[in-house]
Amino acid sequence: MPTAPEPPRSTLSARPPAPRSALPARLPDLRPPAPRAERPAAARRPRPLWPRLLPVLVLLAALTRLPSFLRPLWNPDEGFLATQARMLADGGVLYDTVVDRKPPLVPWLYQGAFALFGDASLWPVKAAAVAAVAATAALLASLARRRWGERAAWAAGVLFVLASVGLNPEDAQAANFEVFMLPFTAAAFWCADRRRWTAAGLAVAGAFLVKQTGGAVLLPVLFLLWRSVPSGDPRRAALLRLGAGCVLPVAAVAAACGWSRFLFWTVTGSGTYASFTGSELHVLGRGLGNTAIAAAGFAGLLVPLAAALRRRPPGRRQVLTADLWTWLAASAVAVVSGFHFFGHYYLQLLPPLALLGAGALHLLGGRWALRSALCAALSCALFLGWSTVAGSGELDHARKVADAARRHAGPQEKVLLWGMHPEGYWLADRTPASRYLTAGLLTNFSGGRDGHRVGQRYGVEGGWRTFHAELSEDPPKVIVDDSRGKPYAPSRMPTLRYLLAAHYERVERVDGAVVYVLRPEREERGGGGAAGAR
Template identity: 45%
Template sequence: MHLPVFLREVWNADEAFVAVQARALDGGAGGFYEIVADRKPPLLPALYLLVHQLAGNATVWVMHGLALAAHLATALLLAAAARGRWGGRAGLVAGLLYVVGSAGLSPEDAQAANFEVFALPAVAAAVLLADRRRFAAAGGAAAVAALTLQAAGGVLLPVLWLAWRAAGRRGVLSAGGVFLAVVGAAAARVGWADFWFWVVFGNGGYTNVSGAWDRVALRGLGGLGIFLLANLGAVLLAGADRARRGRGDLWLWLVVAVAGVCTSLHFFGHYFLLLLPPVVLLAARAAATRPRLPLAPLGYGLTAAAVFVALALVWPAGKDRHAELVAERVRARTEPGAAILVWGMDPRIYWWSRRPAATRFLSAGFMTNFGGGRDASRVGERFAPEGVWRDFEADLRRRPPALVVDDSRGAPYAPDRIGRFHRYLLAGYRPVEVVDGSVLYARQPAAAGAAARLR
């Protein structure tokens, strides 16, 4: 189901984003949130960094292999959880439904080495460990999930439910205490202030949907529709189960997974992977009550997955081609090691140009609040998180880019709509080339002093 992951180096911008972060961390003096900024916890960037130190420019290819291993681990852990509760048939159903369901998204979401993919093994492990009354370890696994993706940390609630039912207050304190200790240790390692700002409190503007409710609703319904289309057999099987006992934690898990998908109100397709583990366990519970293996749901899941895998084989590479063309011209116009600035949303240009970013902010979205599923009503410098423009200016003063790539191509964050950045660009750079709609600006050394301030 996931062998197409090896058909291309980068499936989506998220992969390139974390790979560029790893490259910057490997060659820089400083830690996560200092050299690179992100709205995500630090665990997956740390894994990418480790792989980059071992594999260099083959980082993303290696991460694709690890993503495949993560899917397999999740399937096996869910199978073990189902088998422990309801027997071997339930375990087989859970594992198979996860494998086919995990391929049932847009190829850019299903085949990518995304945050969700690496969070789900810890999510499944947390529930399995709680089932086996290893509540401290379950809390630790839930913390690993949360440190990979904030929304995945919601698995702590079903873990606490299981701990309370099995061991009362002692179980809850054991699981909750270890969870808090692990998250607290990670926050201390990268810096308390930066951790809480970027992981929790600095995302208010990013999640605001003022003026875009219609777009948000359409994206949410569209993503849910694709998930249901791919997993209809599992969903119907779960709904056909008439037994009500022994599933309270699973329904709670499903509720927190839905909440996790909805948290940012951006509804990217890969978010919906969070729904899959509780759905397949609910389906496995239903399968255990039947006299025969439920071949129809399994057959439907396999058929749907085959369609999505076939899509991956022919999926167009339009964005890849654009980024490759721009990166090629960047390499031609700059020396190795020369810093560049890409004013856009796609860090693939950084990755393929093999040039370091001049700033810790790898997309213009940090400075403008632009993001998927939003219109121009809340895009602009005044909607950026507090302190971002100050840090952006400090980065550019410390490391003025030799080349600026305006990759906005008419988007709401185009330089002529962001006065502060537009003045910076005009003061220190001149346009030298247009590549597939992107404008390359070369630095004018005589104007470097004027260009150093974003005013």
């Protein structure tokens, strides 16, 4: 019996369409979300460098110099500057009734800080030293970024700050001449690198007016000018702008201070000070010792630089360029000049070393950056620990001497501290009886001599005549012999020996220092009684 044919399979599975109103408005997408496409590196916007780097540099500078605030002062240079500032505020005239062998910018800085914040504390100039370190680090970071990129900027700035305290605490933590010279030297090189020759000259002048050896940065500036400016009229014009920037500020300061006095005290009057004849072994020992300390403190920069020089990676001549080596060589000559090798002199080496170290890390790659950072951090921590636990024997001695001077002399009476600790005047809050704040200016002991070429005939020219006149016209109420067996003892200085024997009596001995007080009859007669003391 015939059967009806099967309907097509497709018709069996077909269903009547659902009414449109029954369909969901939007079917859910059950697929996992596709990963977000990364923008190409070229399309990313780089994060600004300075909002990240500059706060780090300021914070590091503040932390590494925190020990400087733990004491009223760290070395006699700070005491000398503080006493100078008080004398200037009281009407003293720089290079006349207030004298030193240094240019005037730092004494003026101290004077300005005292005028604004009072003269009872050095914290304002210590804060200024923090700013000077941070400013130098920022300039070096800018130079490194321009040459090798952002990583090099971080390396140059951070490693400079960490190394800046890698010296004896008395040298590293003091607010002295070298720390304020560094921003000017870095600014001079920064401006020359950008062919801003007038500004470079002004920065060179600023460095010189902080300390004479700061003018050594002129050599790398001239090298950059010679290398980057075509010969002929362009080079002559650049030299003219650079020369004007260098000369005019120095000439203006010299005119304000008095040409002859400025020239004598900053240039021509230091012949015996700059000689090491007769103290060769003494000077050599100090030089070797402080060089070793500086090498340990600067290890974070010296280690990668030595590795780059030893491995000779490709492109080293294009990174470790001649201008940086010229800057380092000029700074080394400045450190050696005078043959004294005090620890704080080595700070002048740091800016070119920071750039050379950053360039070496750029050549060596990432692993060396970590090694250098660890080395620098460890060295910095060790030196900060040394600063924290360092003894304060000389400061304690200066305080005892100051207390003795204050006991025997009233607030309006003058005192003479015959020694190498001018901070005693500042601590005692008593007026110095002489413009010569240390025995070194009158005996040449300020160069750290070990007995040779120390005496009246080696002092500054005309110094003993002036000193005799000061003490004769207005004799101090108290004289403290703080020589403690040094070669500048009064027994070896005829003028001072006669003055003490004729008009003073010994009243006490304080921590090795001998205190003399003016005899009553001499005090009543006033000046003129020491006329024969030659």
